[in-house]
Amino acid sequence: MTQPDNNLLNPAIFSRSVARDSSGIVTVSGVRVTDLAQQFGTPLYVVDEVDARETAVEIREAFEGAFARVGATAKTYYAGKAFLCTEVARWVDEAGMGVDVCSGGELAVALAADVPPARIGLHGNNKSVAEISMAVEAGVGSIIIDSLIEIERIASIAAAAGVVQNVRLRVNSGVHANTHEYLATSHEDQKFGLPLSAAPDAVARIRSRESLKFLGLHCHIGSQIFASEGFAESARRLLEVHRDLLVDGPVPELNLGGGFGIAYTEEDEPPKITELANQIAGAVRSAVDDLAIPMPIVLFEPGRAVIGRSTLTLYTVGTVKPVALEGGAVRTYVSVDGGMSDNARPALYGADYSVRLASRVSDADPILIRLAGKHCESGDIIVHSDYLPADISPDDLVAVPATGAYCWSLSSNYNYLGRPPVVAVRGGQARMIVRGEGLTELLSRDCGIVG
Incomplete structure (x- = not known):
């Protein structure tokens, strides 16, 4: 040292x-x-405060610019679990980001900060009926389905409310990020999401519910990641399934999650976010071209990268x-x-x-x-x-x-x-x-x- x-x-x-x-x-x-x-x-x-605000804008612009250069659209959501209070929620909202929450409490904070509900996504591997009802009633832009049980649960709540709820399906791509074991969240043997092989049947179930609208697949490969290769490989695997799902209906989005790393010590050398965004955008464009499918809107969920430093x-x-x-x-x-x-x-x-x-x-x-x-x-x-x-x-x-x-x-x-x-x-x-x-x-x- x-x-x-x-x-x-x-x-x-x-x-x-x-x-x-x-x-x-x-x-x-x-x-x-x-x-x-x-x-x-x-x-x-x-x-x-200025650092947090400007970093949020820089990250959003980095991904928007990178994907615009390959003829695509990117959107960013702040992962509220990193640190959420009403002031921070307002900062990222004003920076042009949406907000991802993973509990009823985090949702309440985002709503109290007047974040537009359409720009809020609800995560969680065990969402309660009360939390789902709260999200549906608020009109959140998406609920990320984490298990088969949630398909019927969300569909029933949305139907009772007389609305069509946008949903994404969280899957595990099998790509293990180069990170600490407890931070890597795309292993097959873990509590989040469904195996990628289970996606077609799950999406068929979603599409069979009139009260649900399928937006696309979601995957999160880990945290504190410094390289783009994991995102590229995960995107390629997801897009192969994405192609098959297009046969039976639209799949407008692909959510690649977050996990971008920051420097904590002198030895840490994370890449510039513009470099990472350009590398990921290029990999997605290449995979889409190889599969001969339309380019989806690509979503990202940075948290640590926005607020950490x-x-x-x-x-x-x-x-x-x-x-x-x-x-x-x-x-x-x-x-x-x-x-x-x-x-x-x-x-x-x-x-x-x-x-x-x-x-x-x-x-x-x-x-x-x-x-x-x-x-x-x-x-x-x-x-x-x-x-x-x-x-x-x-x-x-x-x-x-x-x-x-x-x-x-x-x-x-x-x-x-x-x-x-x-x-x-x-x-x-x-x-x-x-x-x-x-x-x-x-x-x-x-x-x-x-x-």
């Missing part, structure tokens, strides 16, 4: 407005993190503990006031992150550290291996970048820690977009407290 200059802030990992001021304090859109910590406390999720998590250092290892080596544990309750990803599937000293600069030599949380778990590690200055001390502020996706969404109250607030910073101003939780909120749910 290369020793970095810990005073430098890599723009590939940090959002575009992050910098250091003349005194060495990290700023986000001109606002000092020391001021943010004083006003909102730590841990704190800090979102660079926009956010950093701010922590306060509590303890610094050198631990002697065999052979005379020393590992320094730097413990902070958060942990797996605000970032479960390292404990959940070994995700890597970076950390930088945020409240000052330092000329001290870098030392190899492990950034630990405060939870009663030995696996409560936020950053397994990175460098901080040797003079790192209690009360220093440190920043962990690229925490916009799946950190707040997976947050918990483990050990009765409140979930941190989320603040958005733009144009030198910070505002809270999700309130944090203190002891009052935590204890308010305990029915055993008298009075």
